Amino acid sequence: MRRLKVKSRDFDYQVVAGRAAWSAFQRFPYRSYSSIFILTERSLWRRWGANFLKASRLIAPQEIFVPSGENSKSIRMAEQVAATLLKKGADRRSLLIAFGGGVVGDLGGFVASTYMRGIDYIQVPTTVVAQVDSAIGGKTAVNVGEMKNLIGTFAPPRLVLADPVVLKSLPPRAFLSGFYEVAKHAVISGPNLFSLMEESAGRLRPGLNGALDDLLARAAQVKVDIVNHDEHEADLRRLLNLGHTFGHALEEATGYNRFLHGEAVGWGLLCAAQLGVILKMLNAKEEERISALVRRIGPLPSIRDLSPAKIRKLFPRDKKAVAGQIHWVVPEKIGKVRIVRDVPMDAAVEALRIVQESEAHD
Ligand SMILES: NC(=O)c1ccc[n+]([C@@H]2O[C@H](COP(=O)([O-])OP(=O)(O)OC[C@H]3O[C@@H](n4cnc5c(N)ncnc54)[C@H](O)[C@@H]3O)[C@@H](O)[C@H]2O)c1
Ligand SMILES: [Zn+2]
CATH class of the missing domain: 1.20.1090.10 (Dehydroquinate synthase-like - alpha domain)
Structure with a gap:
């Protein structure tokens, strides 16, 4: 397991990469948040949710699901996620965990960076692309029509947990x-x-x-x-x-x-x-x-x-x-x-x- 340090304008954060990376969540000051939300895809969470909760020792976060696929990177979806956050009681001191590939990561980062003018978020990348690229660096975005990433923000996550174990369930072609x-x-x-x-x-x-x-x-x-x-x-x-x-x-x-x-x-x-x-x-x-x-x-x-x-x-x-x-x-x-x-x-x-x-x- 490696801990890579990213320097950002307002704060530094860690990218924890390797086996058992999810357990690094235990050292994150998550108790200081008023509530914790997981943004993810239903089938992905069904496969890996229990493992993640066990490793992270996170208890009963509130789940928000989005459909898999690039179409979820839309303003409409961002609006829906924000509305769900509000309905479930998220406030300015809530934490959002984006658990998924680049789509969930970009969407989750975008929502987190704009919800009530910005709440903290964590990236838990679950694809190869997300683990080596999209979850790192704080670029968030949604697409508008044909134009990819037209609307977005620079908003670094507080932590990135990249455990390759999760890549096991990727279809071989997606993995490659x-x-x-x-x-x-x-x-x-x-x-x-x-x-x-x-x-x-x-x-x-x-x-x-x-x-x-x-x-x-x-x-x-x-x-x-x-x-x-x-x-x-x-x-x-x-x-x-x-x-x-x-x-x-x-x-x-x-x-x-x-x-x-x-x-x-x-x-x-x-x-x-x-x-x-x-x-x-x-x-x-x-x-x-x-x-x-x-x-x-x-x-x-x-x-x-x-x-x-x-x-x-x-x-x-x-x-x-x-x-x-x-x-x-x-x-x-x-x-x-x-x-x-x-x-x-x-x-x-x-x-x-x-x-x-x-x-x-x-
Ligand atoms: N922010 C950045 O700096 C940055 C950089 C590169 C790419 N991106 C963005 O990332 C997106 C692409 O990311 P991606 O390739 O991860 O796509 P993705 O998030 O759509 O994931 C690909 C597919 O894999 C599935 N999946 C995810 N994790 C899985 C797992 N562990 N097991 C089984 N299935 C799983 C998803 O449901 C999806 O169908 C694009 O929208 C791109 O614009 C952003
Ligand atoms: Zn690319």
């Missing part, structure tokens, strides 16, 4: 898809985490072992380090967008129903590595190593049939595009990625085309 984000962290962070990821990449399964716990904790550390340098998203935090400009375009081009998000990021990493080569920023050897790692994680749904011309039009709609610009995140080597703002559109399309062709040869 989170590791494309771990691979992304590895490319950003450097040879140590990258090698560790290489060792595990071919044998990732729900319910695994100590090596996996270590990998996840170190991937969480990458996010913690970035947040500690740059809580409010300047360029450093933008590096986490590696693979996402391509990835988002692929998701959008397929109506969000072909790829899990992480899988789109997997393709995005392959494209970003090719882009690095095209721009003469990344040498072929490093590109091969990155690509081999991504491909070892698992099979990705095909992109062969997608029209590069169509995807090209979808790039600028990336929400990280400021004033129409796209911030391409391009690897220079394992452990060094850079933001490039003036990438010729043809180069990006070419990168995609090369990756599409390499799939045909698989």
Whole structure:
């Protein structure tokens, strides 16, 4: 179990990552709150609630359930959760625990940071993505229509409890898809985490072992380090967008129903590595190593049939595009990625085309 410290503007908090992380709740001053609420999904809580209560020694928190899926990240749902909190008697000294993946985490953080102008909350992430990324850093949000994360706040949690035991119940595909984000962290962070990821990449399964716990904790550390340098998203935090400009375009081009998000990021990493080569920023050897790692994680749904011309039009709609610009995140080597703002559109399309062709040869 590791305790990672996050420095935030108003207070510091811990990310506890590893087996038995939930028991760290016992040392949290939860008795100082007037009431405690758990925001979660019903089936997830049915599977893991008793374990969490046992480990945390939390007694009879009040439960609030939201349906599973991205649709729950909406203003309407935030309003419903706030109304339920009110009905159940939550006041300004109540504590909210967001127990779930990135959806519950983003929604819960958003509600907590706005309910009565803000109450404390804790993240208990239950997916790979949430454990290494979304639960850390205090970005909260809901979607508006097609626009993901349009309305949100910066509101750090008081504590993050990331116990990998909970990942056991993830469907294998969802489990694997989170590791494309771990691979992304590895490319950003450097040879140590990258090698560790290489060792595990071919044998990732729900319910695994100590090596996996270590990998996840170190991937969480990458996010913690970035947040500690740059809580409010300047360029450093933008590096986490590696693979996402391509990835988002692929998701959008397929109506969000072909790829899990992480899988789109997997393709995005392959494209970003090719882009690095095209721009003469990344040498072929490093590109091969990155690509081999991504491909070892698992099979990705095909992109062969997608029209590069169509995807090209979808790039600028990336929400990280400021004033129409796209911030391409391009690897220079394992452990060094850079933001490039003036990438010729043809180069990006070419990168995609090369990756599409390499799939045909698989
Ligand atoms: N705030 C941030 O900094 C940040 C960063 C990255 C992603 N995000 C957001 O995170 C969200 C994606 O997160 P996600 O991938 O965790 O999606 P998710 O929360 O929708 O979870 C994925 C699926 O897994 C199920 N699930 C969750 N935990 C489970 C478990 N332990 N066992 C079995 N099933 C389980 C959920 O019901 C859901 O169907 C997106 O909305 C994205 O915008 C936020
Ligand atoms: Zn992502």
